Amino acid sequence: MTQPSSEDVELQVLLDAIYQRYHYDFREYAEASLRRRVAAALVHFDCETISGLQARVLHEPKVFTELLDFLTVQVSDMFRDPSYFRAIREQVVPWLRTFPTLKVWVAGCSTGEEAWSLAILLAEEGLLDRTLIYATDINPESLRAAEAGIYPLERMALFSKSYLKAGGKKSLSSWYTTSAHSAMLDRSLRKSILFSDHSLATDSVFAEVELISCRNVLIYFDRELQDRAIALMRDSLRRRGYLGLGSRETLRFTSHDAAFEEAAPKERIYRKR
Amino acid sequence: MSTLDAIVIGGSAGALDVLLNLLPQLPRGFSVPIVLVLHVMPRKPSYLVDVLKARAALGVEEAQDKQPLQPGTLYCAPPDYHVLIERGRSLSLSVDDAVHFSRPSIDVLFESAAVALRSRVAGVLLTGGNEDGARGLEAISRAGGITVVQAPKSAQMPHMPEAALARFTPTRVLSSAELGPYLTSLGAPE
Numbered sequence A: 001m002t003q004p005s006s007e008d009v010e011l012q013v014l015l016d017a018i019y020q021r022y023h024y025d026f027r028e029y030a031e032a033s034l035r036r037r038v039a040a041a042l043v044h045f046d047c048e049t050i051s052g053l054q055a056r057v058l059h060e061p062k063v064f065t066e067l068l069d070f071l072t073v074q075v076s077d078m079f080r081d082p083s084y085f086r087a088i089r090e091q092v093v094p095w096l097r098t099f100p101t102l103k104v105w106v107a108g109c110s111t112g113e114e115a116w117s118l119a120i121l122l123a124e125e126g127l128l129d130r131t132l133i134y135a136t137d138i139n140p141e142s143l144r145a146a147e148a149g150i151y152p153l154e155r156m157a158l159f160s161k162s163y164l165k166a167g168g169k170k171s172l173s174s175w176y177t178t179s180a181h182s183a184m185l186d187r188s189l190r191k192s193i194l195f196s197d198h199s200l201a202t203d204s205v206f207a208e209v210e211l212i213s214c215r216n217v218l219i220y221f222d223r224e225l226q227d228r229a230i231a232l233m234r235d236s237l238r239r240r241g242y243l244g245l246g247s248r249e250t251l252r253f254t255s256h257d258a259a260f261e262e263a264a265p266k267e268r269i270y271r272k273r
Numbered sequence B: 001m002s003t004l005d006a007i008v009i010g011g012s013a014g015a016l017d018v019l020l021n022l023l024p025q026l027p028r029g030f031s032v033p034i035v036l037v038l039h040v041m042p043r044k045p046s047y048l049v050d051v052l053k054a055r056a057a058l059g060v061e062e063a064q065d066k067q068p069l070q071p072g073t074l075y076c077a078p079p080d081y082h083v084l085i086e087r088g089r090s091l092s093l094s095v096d097d098a099v100h101f102s103r104p105s106i107d108v109l110f111e112s113a114a115v116a117l118r119s120r121v122a123g124v125l126l127t128g129g130n131e132d133g134a135r136g137l138e139a140i141s142r143a144g145g146i147t148v149v150q151a152p153k154s155a156q157m158p159h160m161p162e163a164a165l166a167r168f169t170p171t172r173v174l175s176s177a178e179l180g181p182y183l184t185s186l187g188a189p190e
């Protein structure tokens, strides 16, 4: 192995400092893209070196809050990959129907689009009244936005198209009210969703659930952290419960492949054995 | 033995034709993994893989997250994801912001390869109509890797190779006809 560069060392020290000072653990995130985001943060905070950024992060909590937006990636859409939601509707919902009460966990919910989408889907299937959706993330600002459930009006056209492709039963507009520039999702959905802070890297099991949707979160973890997060999700799932991942994520290269079977292989929906 | 851990290839407008011509020339025993970012992907994700597979002796797959790199395999970036190389010689995906309006972006792949593989990577920048890839290829050059730019004259869209040539002097500037023999020599077993 070659010697680590000074930048390699600085990055590790920054992540250690963040962990010790703020208890956010980015030490086992996939390095290549994390490095790009730290580089973007250096530009934003006008720091020449990672060490310079580290000093500011340690001494100015506000800088850390802002840095969180660089370290985490807040990209989401309602009904992103419509075929995934269609598969949930067609292949998972029939099993969910057999339970008198249901718990669903959206892990890494970002600004809420995925959780609200599932709430709509379950409402249309007549299941939302008996369901509690836990929507968790580590980014407090995203959680606040998720809870508000208000999105720019110009995004709704894409969301509506995806909703229909996903097998939506009405029109998405029946699930929100509009004002001049934004759309607010129906408050009747809100009472079934519990938004809260939870980290797949540092926190533990908090409930037994029938379905977990964790999409495009694991790609930001290295293999060891993926293993930790998947073990946590496996332990949170009821026997035969379902786990849905992002469209290019797979359990194949993790240690937990054998604990699950493929339920909808193309949609990356797995089922606990 | 090849001294390379990977060959990374990027291209945009016109690059599919170059690849369709290049791939049949690379032998099955090719000893180096190849990772490819192509803009203007056909809409159906599996379509690009199928088209390339039909022409290639190598294995062709769509890149999966945390997949270890295997010799003799070409990995295509999936639509709407960046693909990056990690130090452990595996691939990572991300949905970070587009770079040069592109996701996947060539710069993202190339810069990650420069950090992870240092001098043990060759970067190849093909024809294209924007500047994605120029910065990344320069990063590979600075890390001591091999850099190849398609000769602007042989490029359907010269902008992308020209942007690289404006930044630094690559190891080779090759016409599309010269690419096959050169890459074959890079990936020759033993």
Ligand SMILES: C[S@@+](CC[C@H](N)C(=O)[O-])C[C@H]1O[C@@H](n2cnc3c(N)ncnc32)[C@H](O)[C@@H]1O
Residues within 6 Å of the ligand: A072, A073, A074, A075, A076, A077, A080, A107, A108, A109, A110, A111, A113, A114, A136, A137, A138, A139, A142, A198, A199, A200, A201, A202, A214, A215, A216, A217, A220, B095
């Ligand atoms: C690209 S977004 C995915 C959003 C949503 N799941 C979707 O697919 O539309 C990734 C999310 O993972 C969250 N995240 C990152 N690290 C996490 C961790 N350790 N535990 C929980 N969530 C995390 C980020 O804050 C971000 O909101």
